[in-house]
Amino acid sequence: MKAAVSLPYSGNLLLHHLQSSAPRCCSSTILPPPSSSLLFITSPKTHYHNTNRPRLFNTVRTPTTTSISALSSSMGSSFKPEQARVPPALQLPTPPITKFKIGLCQLLVTADKERNIAHARQAIQDAAKKGAQLVVLPEIWNGPYSNDSFPVYAEDIDVGGDASPSTAMLSEVARVLKITIVGGSIPERCGDKLYNTCCVFDTEGKLKAKHRKIHLFDIDIPGKISFQESKTLTAGETPTVVDTEVGRIGIGICYDIRFQELAMLYAARGVHLICYPGAFNMTTGPLHWELLQRARAVDNQLYVATCSPARDASAGYVAWGHSTLIGPFGEVLATTEHDEAIIISEVDYSQIELRRTNLPLEKQRRGDLYQLVDVQRLNSQGNA
Amino acid sequence: MKAAVSLPYSGNLLLHHLQSSAPRCCSSTILPPPSSSLLFITSPKTHYHNTNRPRLFNTVRTPTTTSISALSSSMGSSFKPEQARVPPALQLPTPPITKFKIGLCQLLVTADKERNIAHARQAIQDAAKKGAQLVVLPEIWNGPYSNDSFPVYAEDIDVGGDASPSTAMLSEVARVLKITIVGGSIPERCGDKLYNTCCVFDTEGKLKAKHRKIHLFDIDIPGKISFQESKTLTAGETPTVVDTEVGRIGIGICYDIRFQELAMLYAARGVHLICYPGAFNMTTGPLHWELLQRARAVDNQLYVATCSPARDASAGYVAWGHSTLIGPFGEVLATTEHDEAIIISEVDYSQIELRRTNLPLEKQRRGDLYQLVDVQRLNSQGNA
Structure with missing residues (x-):
């Protein structure tokens, strides 16, 4: 064991680098880092990513002299599994609730914003009536999905109230129905920028997190589907993890699901469930929609929920539909076709521990x- | 832009750390690293991972003063996509051949080693006769898959010849038929250790790479499947990438496929095709076998080929079968059920570039x- 090195900032990789000059017995042996690199993190009390941007996680470092021994007794392996995530993965937190019903509202979206808001309100009420404690809406549910429409339907979420009738409705129904809402997404206007933004409301109607789509949907499959969100939208700057009354939730929007790193990062932050509001299309939908959801769930051993708009064959962008709930073994727990539907299904977080024990x-x-x-x-x- | 800092060892993360003390305009802004952290890597000439363990990659660093500008003109984005892999991903090399036929030999394995070797030889010859330039065999094809059998059927591959009749056969048929062989796996004895090892032979019969299963299959699904390879086997110490006459191939064995990081790492090393000899079982097979293959292919936009033993319902470990070739869009190009079969299908590497242009x-x-x-x-x- 090497002596501890005092460094201003920690992290295994930094130490890997500094150790590179040390003699090694063979090319593939990686020396264990000095103890100063090992951060032990308690399950954070509150680290909501809200618009005030508090520090993401509260961390606790063990005293330098004890951390290595604590590590070797708890980890054992010479393969350093705890270093496969930097910082080390957080322990899965105990959720406030183990079993609950989730409602996925696959809504038909029209050009009439007022109608869309009233329609979404009704669907959320219906889902709650059927017992859903968490309701998820589709990507871009307050207007058509198109670069022409984004500026027209965009709302200033931070100002709220009349400046954001869509999220004002979500806040109100969350409070009245005492449910958690992952509010799909709407175009957000902030200064001179537009984002594709998902808002999460708690049971008191409070905005707990706002996820701005990180990976913009810029693809080109000639003759099939071409779209460039970046023509009008700006990408978000941060992953979003939020502690809710129904567990720790990570948010991704549609194309975000293609980036496995985001789901891995969420799993390492102790997420129970990743919600992806998303509108895949008639090309990528049948090819990849279910595949990607199941892959994120099985690789990271957590729940994945998706919610798409219903299909409108006459729309400029035709959505695939097929909103789905996936369990931590990659199993499809509930799904639907492309018409309007409210999926009600049970989430049981004990399955996460079970599958992580199995594998x-x-x-x-x-x-x-x-x-x-x-x-x-x-x-x-x-x-x- | 910050001034370049001279450091003995490079890497973005190191520089992230050293920069952490710099003032930042907001919590999520990451400053660009000084130019000394940017490694530009030429496509390596030869970097076979063979038993002599040469250095994996030859790297070329651009002069410190020019690398940042080179980067900004070539990458453009403020999101630092080139830093999503450390070191930066290698360019996909031009393969020696764009289109060729692959043969996946889903073999029935018995307790009779001599018969298994003769049987595999015949299957390889049949595949070559049908035009296969690359032939893949199943995991553990020279004897039963069990902890009791591994020591009995193990061979000393490094000594070769009579000490390893299984790989001697592979070498001979590769040379005679002028084909590349990804030789499934056999139990390997090396000193007092046993490994689950895949050998790759070139068209001259030369052993080009030896992959020792990195992630041992230790799982416990009560009442369904429990297995502990670690009771008898030792895990390999290194990923395996090999340049062959049919492209750059990454190797994983069975349970290795569950670890998405390995496939991501191979993609960043410029691999065209990942071959996973694997014997999933009657529980995990129907649940995850195809899902994992398709996920690795679509997430990394490369080809994936798997080869399982045929199913023997009377065996101690019953294999799922379903050897498969997957294209870089996650599409199943060829597959089979659980009986003995030789799958012949076409690989077309131009599809990789196409899909990477689409998405x-x-x-x-x-x-x-x-x-x-x-x-x-x-x-x-x-x-x-």
Whole structure:
């Protein structure tokens, strides 16, 4: 074991680098980092990503002299599974509730914004009446999905009230019905920028998180589907994890689901459920929609819920539909076709622990060979 | 732009850390690293991972003063997609051949080793006769898949000849038939250790790479399937990438496929095709076998080929079968049920470029938010 090195900022990789000059017995041996690199993190009390941007995680460092021994007794393996995520993965937090019903509202969206808001309100009420404690809406549910429409239907969410009738409605129904809402997405106007934004409301109607689509949908499959969200939209700057009354939820919007790194990062932040409001299309939908959802769930051993608009064959962008709930074994728990539908299904977080016991992937990862770095969480620790 | 900092070893993360003390305009802004962190890598000439363990990659660093401007003109984005892989992803190399036929030999394996070797030889000859230039065999094809059998059927591959009749046969048929063989796997004895090992032979019969299963199959699904490879086997120490006459191939064995990081790492090393010899079982097979293959292919936009033993319902471990070839859009190009079969199908590497143009994921990744580190490649550069 090498002596501890005092460094201003921690992180395994930094130490890997500094250690590179040390003699090694063979090319593939990675020396364990000095103890100063090992951060032990308690399950954060509150780290909602809201518009005030508090630091993402509260971290607790163990004393330098004890952390290595604590690590070796708890981890054991020479393959450094705990280093496969940087910072190390957080323990799965105990959710406030283990079993609950989720409602996925696959809504038909029209050009009439007032109608869309009233229609979504009704669907949320129906889902709540059927017992849903968490309701998820589709991507872009307050108007058509098109670059022409985004500026027209955009709302100033931070100003709220009349400046954002769509989210004002969500806040109100969440409070009245005492449910959590993952509000799909609407075009958001902020200064001179537009975002594709998902708002999460708690049971008191409070805006708990706002996710701006991180990966803009810029694709070109000639003769099939071409779209460039970046013509009008700006990409978000941060992943979004929110603690709710129905567990810790990570948010992604549509194309975000193609980036496996985001789901891995959410899993390492202790997320129980990833919600992806998303409008796949008639080309990528049949090819990849279910595949990607199941892959994110099985690889990260957590729940995945998606919610699409219903299909309108006459729309400029025709959505695939097929909103779905996936369990942590990659199993399709509930799904639908492309018409309007409200899916009500049960989430049982005990399944996460069960599957992670069956297949203990987290303990089997090879941190000596690969590491996924959560850049913002790492930086927030460095500045703690 | 900050001034370049001279450091003994490079890597974006190191520089992130050193920069953490710099003032930042907001919590999610990541400053660009100084130019010394940017490694530009030429497509390596030869970097076979063979038993002599040469350094994995030859790297070329651009002069410190020019690398930042080169980067900004070539990448453009403020999201640092090139930093989503550390070291930066290699360009996809031009393969020696664009289109060729692959043969997947789903073999019935018995307790009779001599018969298994003769049977595999015949299947390879049949596949070559049908035009296969690359033939893939199943996981553990020279004897039963069980902890009791591994030591009995194990061979000393490094000694070769009579000490390894299974690989001697593979070498001979590869040379005689002038084909590339990804030789499934056999139990390997090396000193007092046993490995689950895949050998790759070139068209001259030369052993080009040896992959020892990195992630041992230790799972426990009560009442369904429990297995602990670690009771008898030792895990391999390194990912395996090999340049062959049919392109750059990454190797994984069975349970290795569950670890998405390995496939991501292979993609960043410029692999065209990942071959996973694997024997999923009657529980995980129907649940996950095709799902995982398709996920690895679509997320990394490359070809995936799997080869399972045929099903023997009377065996101690009953294999799922369903050997499959997947294209870079996650599409099933060829597959089979559980009986013995030789799948012949066409690989067309031009599809990789096509799909990466359709969905330019590599340019859309958010290196400012997440980074996958290839630890050994990074270290090999640090010591270059």
